[in-house]
Structures are given as structure tokens and as C-alpha cells.
Amino acid sequence: MNYVVPKTALEASKALVQEGAFALAGGTDLLVKLKTKFVSPSMVVDIKQVPKIMGIEATADGWWIGAATPCAEIVEHESFCKDWPGVVEALSLIGSTQIQGRATLGGNLCNASPAADSVPALISARGTCIISGQSREREEPIEKIVTSPGVTALEKGEFILGFKLPKPQSGTGDAYLRLIPRSEMDIAVVGAGTTVSVDKNKKITSIRVCLGAIAPTQIVLDGLEDIFIGKEPDENSINKLVSIAEAACKPIKDKRGTIEYRTKIAGVLSKRTLTIAYERATNH
């Protein structure tokens, strides 16, 4: 097994094109898969020295988060935490304190698990990602990346360079909740990320709810605008949200939960994240 450390995005892409090459960022997924012999790479491409791939910074229109930035660094960024508390909630649920010292957003997305914690939060925040490849760079909405469990829309030689999140407009709040049987060190049975914006009269002007672990990929709930835009949430609209969330579920039954359970929890967490996000939006 070869190990290479490319210094530029192009070198990284050229290395990743090769048969059996795997990208290494924090390694919290890859090293486990190596150890359990789930994968046997011929080459490990450590992408952490590619320019712009490490670090978080404010930009003219929002935020740039390098794909290989450790979650712990993002969680410690005060003004980012103020802008996107729900995204930060999701990051701080990944693994453990030690894991967060290595784990990255790029890795969490490209591992393509339906249960990834950061992904529903980033999607609800309308994040995009910059993909670097051999011939070009492209920008895609995050929800376009995971196509099925373990599979992404990245082409051969492509890797995620970083994420863009908008600067939240005034009156915006987001929230992320996941359900696990334990209190930490676990994988989401269901995850829910919600972002809402409100006007001066506390009426909702935009809403996005994204669920994880209830289908082969993350699911953005459809049809919420008609129910919520121009209104404050009430019992009636929240009940409709719960029904839409439950209807969107196409879960599997596995060791982590039954179909019935996941479906029910999708509704509960949609409702609870909306309540928190709305509260944050009205105080923003």
C-alpha cells in the first residue's frame, strides 16, 4: 500500500484517479475500514496539504469550511457557532471528543452514510460544496452528493475541497437533533436538521427540513412552504409537518430500529427541531 501527500488539488486528483486509491482526511472512517479489512487500498492519498482544504473562514457572502478541517476546530469558532448553531450541534455529536479532533465534514459526507450527523444540518442550511477534479472545479448543493449508501456522485479523481454556507439573513435559526439509544458514542437512528427564517412579525419566510437515516439518502421534506410561509407555526401546521415527515420515510429495519420506530421518530424530531429553530430565528 502506497501513501502519498499531494501538495496541490491537481496532484491529488491525479493520484485519486488511480485504481484502488482512497482519499484520507481525518481517517476516522478509513482507518477503521482498513483495520477491519473492509477495504484494501493500493494507495492512500492524504489530501490535507491541498491548499484551502484546511480551516474555516468568513467570506464576503458567508462561510468557507475546508473539507478536511477537524470538527473540533469548527466547533471552537465563535462567530460561526453564532451563525449556524444547528450545524455545530450536528458536528459536536459525531463520535467522541477524540474523534472530533480528526473527523471532517468532507469525510462525513463522502462516507455516504444515511446516518451521517453533519449532512442533514448542512443541507437544511442550504450549504454547497466545491468539488475539485482533474480538469475543473464545480459547485453542487450538498444534497446532490450522496446517491445511495456508501456511494457518491463524485467522479473518478474528484474530491471535496470545501463547503460554502451562506451568511444567515436576519431572523434565521437552525437546529439539529438525532435520536440514539444511548446518550453519546452512537449512530443516529434518525437525524433531523431544520432551518427557518422569520420576518419582523415572526412569520416564517423560509423553511427547510432534512432528515437522515430514514431512507437510503438524506431526504429534504417537500411541500412545507405552503403550510408554513407567512405564518407562525401552530398545532395544525406542526401536525402536518409530522405527517409529511412520516410519509417521507423509506427506512430499513435493522439492529438500530424498526421501520415503525424510525417513522415515528422522524415526525417527533422534525417537530422538535422546528420548535428550536423557530425559537432561535425569532431571537436572531
Add this chain to the structure above:
Amino acid sequence: MNDMTQTNLERALKIVGSRPARPDGVDKVTGRALFGADKSLPNMLVGRVLRSPYAHAKIISIDTSKAEELKGVKAIVTSTDFEDFPSEFVPNGEMVVNMKDITRNVMAREKALYVGHTVAAVAATSEDIAEQALALIDVTYEVLPHVLEVEDAEKPGAPLLHDDMITIGIEPAPESASNVAKRVEFGFGDVEKGFSEADLIIEREFTTQQVHQGYIEPHACLASVSEDGQAELWCTTQGPFVVRNFCSKLLGFNAAQIRVTASEIGGGFGGKTVVYLEPLALALSRKSCRPVKMEMNRAEVFTSSGPTSGAKIWVKIGVKNNGQITAGDCVLKYQAGAFQGAPVGPGAMCAFAPYDLKNVRAVGYDIVVNRPKVAAYRAPGGPISEYGVESVIDEIAIKIGMDPIDLRLKNAAKEGTIAPYGPKLGPIGMIETLEAAKSHPHYSAPLGPNQARGVASGFWFNIGGETSSSITINEDGTVGLTLGTPDIGGSRASMAMMASEELGVPMELIKPIIGDTNSLGFNFLTGGSRATFSTGTTVVESTREAIEELKKRAALLWEVSLDQVEWFEGHARLISGDEPKTMSLAQIAKQAGKTGGPIMANCSMNVTGAGPSLGTHIVDVEVDEETGQVSIIRYTAIQDAGKAIHPAYVEGQMQGGAVQGIGWALNEEYIYNEKGELENTGFLDYRIPVCSDVPMIDTVIVEVPNPNHPYGVRGVGETPIIPPLAAISNAVSRATNKRFDELPLSPPKVLAKLMHG
């Protein structure tokens, strides 16, 4: 024995009952301590195991020829390398084992009986080569239908694991084989008459799942057999002498040929009382004439070492309106795993043991299924049966409108009670723990919304057994203790404390170690909560013998008769004479060469008179009725220790037992797919509690001394895992007004019950 207690009651204790740092503490927190996998030898090979991918399959043939040709492979063993045994039952602590089954569990012979059952083992110069060799071993299986649950296994026509298994304990004996290995029954009186006198009868069925001890350190060992057949074995175990005896039998060694040294142990809880890798490593080392090291990975620990039984149980209790129990009856069906030996006997014996009953019956069935063979787990069998009984007791308390502690007090076992399993009980602390629970501030603290409080009690026998230890007085006045029961809960500290108390020298001058199998007489393993009781008894005995010798030496030096010398606070003291004359232990030790040579003493005995320990736990839970999540808000464990030698380690046992019980109650379970493969072979999906899942476990030590130990010790390790299962289930039932009768109380199961009843 009674005299010893007398002596101690009359004098104020200086060390016993205090909380000094443990002698093994620094090594543990600095990473210096050597565990099972930490020892290496020159020219060492790595051993790996080939395991059955099938839950039940005939082994038609095993071809190892391709693997043997691989460069770096030095030895391969299969069942042909192990002698067969006739069926022979051997007591092993609280469990009984059979050599015919043990050899088959160590290495499958005719059939593989569970996924993960050992089929072959390889020793090679590297782990990679050993793994490659495993892939080259060609095993031809004939896959058979398998059975996982007791209710399926006991049905006529179920796939038979052992076609010669005739149920023991049924008269007349059944004519045909079944998966039911044995039936046991305990009790007395007339339960039907008792039920006819009852004002209220509650009858309910319960289900518990197979759970693992969850020790953090996987099984590991290092074996080295020389060309002349002398074997050294280093391993993580609760009983090096028991390992020696199993291995010598399995491999045809005599006891003197194998020296077993127990490493530090990263948790055992009963699971490290049998052998898995040790005979394989010895066989591979004997074949290759090189040292062989073997380690299980976590998945192997789950699939191939012994958890405890899942069970189906039925409990029926009759009661008068005033709370007097008129009869108790239960039927327990425990999974044994692939070979007989479920802990259903002790389960049946202790099911109703916290209570003083006139009419009581407990029937148990030991049923084989295609799961790994169960091993002991902390109070083996007790948590399961007592969970059922304590749940019904709680339901009765609600129905008759009585406080659950008052209901237990009304029926509590006490000194003189005939236990359901036969003997008349000596002094025990059931009433004392209940009274301590009732008066604890926790019991009357206010509860928040969606919260409720549960209570349950637990009984465990504790054991004594064969024990041997020695004490040496070093020439500089320090003291060595050699103990034969591995320290799994702070016992080295407790032993040094008892020796320190007797000798009157500071504990820091006493060095306790765990000896190997050549350094002492036979010691039964650390289990049955016996170490502080049994080894403690021998340590006190041998220390007193050493004191007698020290007095003799002083008498020689002073040229007086022995009866003129007494022992007082680390010194020999002349009783008569004009002026007070003393000689310190160090002064006597320094001159030992002149007065007859080194001073040492040992004590070897079969210690009897273990005292049962009773506990009562109080738990507050909060139930999220939308998600089914149960949070433990507050927890108090109260237990009779007899006497706490080192109270911090007694509290540690109570807390550790409570936390394991919380895991058993809330999330732990073996999850199998339809092929009989275990789906959760790691700690991610086999959910033992993490720190943030549990509050600080508050403890109250009650001390009702055991008259059969010099300081009154009962043994505390096992009882605290018994009450949590029912205490939590009772609390969840009270919080939701629905009676829960199935473990674990995981969020999906709780929500399903709340939605569908």
C-alpha cells in the same frame, strides 16, 4: 472462627474500614500494568482461529494441506489434536462444566454449533500469514437447521444440537433426545393451597435477552511449551489454577508440567473462568516448539466467548390484602448456548430467596440453542429470575395500595428463615437494607414530570472454596503476601489491609502479589464474591501464624518463655518484667537468621460459611413518551457487605454492578439475523452504558457481620447486578402506567409498548 470475630469486635480497627490507595493503582493509571496481551517472547508466533460461519453444521472434512504449505505457517491444530472425553460433570464455581463439552467448545468436533465456534487454529510468523492460512483451510460443512430461542428449541421436532441429550431430572426419564438438558426444582410447602388462601394473585411472563459481561480486555494468552513438555502459560483469567487444570486435562499434561501466571485483568465478571484460547495456544506451541500468542478481537469476544442466558420466565405470586405473601411459584427457561450448563439452578434457588415464604416452588429448565455456550456472569442466573419476581412484587404493591418497601419488609427473609433452596439462613441484612432504603432521602425526594421511582431487592449466596495464600516477613521488616485469587476488584488492597491490621505495621510496608500456580496450593478462581471472604480468611490465619513465630523469635532473643510475649501494634512486648520491653517486627526480622531462619507462614483450607448478601436499589427514571427513551435520573444502591474492609472498593463493586444492571435493563442484547449470525459484534451496537448514560450511583453500605469471617466479610461483587433490572422496569412501568415484562427497555421496545400496549 468465632473466636477470631470476638477478638476483632473487642478492639478498635485502625486499617480495616479505611480507604488507602490500592497497591496496583499507579501501574494501572500509568499504563505500566501488564494485561493478557502485553507479554511477548523471542521467536514468538501469532495464533489465529478459524471459526464456523454457520449456526449449526456437520463438519464433513477439514483439509489443512494448502495452509500448511504456506511459508511462515508453523502449526495447525484441529479437533484431531485434542483427546475426547466421556461426559463428566465438574463443579466450576457457581456453574457446572462437562469435559466432553469443554473439549468440543474449545474445538468443534462432529458439528459446529454456533457462528463463531472454533474449527481450527493456526500459528504463523505473522498475523497476516496466519490470516492467509485460515483462508486456505478447506472445511466442508453440511449445514443443518438451527434454533435460537428456548420456546422453539423445546418443541418436539426442533433441530437437535446433541442427539444423545436425554433430559436429566424428569422421572421417568424421557425416551427420546431433546434440547432440554435438565429440569431442576426447589421449594417447599403447598403452592396450590397457598394460592387458594390469597386475596390477590398476579401471574406474568417475562423475557430477557442474552447479554455479555462486556469486559474491556479481550481474551488473550501467551503459551510456551518446551521440547521436554514443560509449559508456561501467561493469560488473563479469574483462576490460573482452574486454567491449569482444564488445560492439563484437555492436552494430556500433568499439573506440574504447566505453570500458569495470571496477568492483570481488564474485567472478567465471570466470563474469564473458562478456557478458550489457552488450550489452542498450548497445542500450537507444543506442535511448533515456539511460543504462541493469541488474542481475540472484539467480534470474537462477542461471538465466541460466553455471555449469560436469555430467558423466558413465568412468575405467579399470591398475597393477602395485608401484604402477606401466601405462595410463590415460577418456571424459568434459560438458554444454555450450544452446550448444557445454563445458570438456571442458582436462578431457581435465589428467585424467592429475599423472602420468608411458607409455600414456594421454582422450576428451571436448562435448554441448548445455537448460540455461544454461556459462562458465568456476575451472580449467574440471579438477575434473570429475581427480575421476574421483583417485578410481580411491585405490581402487587400497586394493586393492594402498599408501599413497595413495606410490602418487602412484611415478607423479608431474616435469621432463621428457611431459604427456598433448603438451608436455614444465618444473620442476613434484608430488613436492614430495606430500612436503610426507606429512610434514605432519595426515597422521599420529589419527582419531576414523566418521572417515577422504582425499587427492587436482590439476594446472592456468595461462596467460599479451596484457598491457599502465604506471608513472608522480609529481613528489613517489610512483608510479602502471595495470593492465589486474581485481583478483579481491589482485593490486593483488602488483603494487605487485613494483614496490616493483624500485624500492626503500615499497609505501605506490605506488598501483595498474585502468585503463579507453582507458588501456592490450589486456589479456586476469583468468583462467587469469594476473594475477600476466602483469601481474606487465609491471609488472617497465616498472618496470625506469622505473629506466633515472631513472638517465638522474640522470646528466644529475650530468653523468656513464649507465654511471656504478646503482640501489640507491630511489636513483640514482654508481659512481665520490671520495665516495659518491646521489639519491633523489623528488629525481629533482622535477626531471623540467628533465631531459626526466614519467617513465613501459609494457610491452605477449604473455606466455608460464606454469608449471603442482600441489596435494595432505588432508581428514578424519566420516560420520553414520544421517543420511548428512558433516562436514569437518580440511583441509590444499598447493600449488606457484612464488613467493608475497603469501603471505596465495596462502593465500586456496588456502582459497577448497578451500571451493568442498567445496561442489561436498558439496551444490551444479542441481535441475531435469520441465519443465526450475530449482527451486533461491537460496542457500537452492543450498547453497554457510557458514562453520560448514568448518574453518579449513590451507595449505602449496611454491615450485618458474617460470623464466619474474622472481620465479618460477606462478599459484595455479585448482588448489586441483581436489583437494577426490576428496579428500572418497575420505575418505567410506574411512569407510564403500563406493566413492562420484557428486557431490554430500549427506545423502540418502550415506544411500541406505549403505542400498542
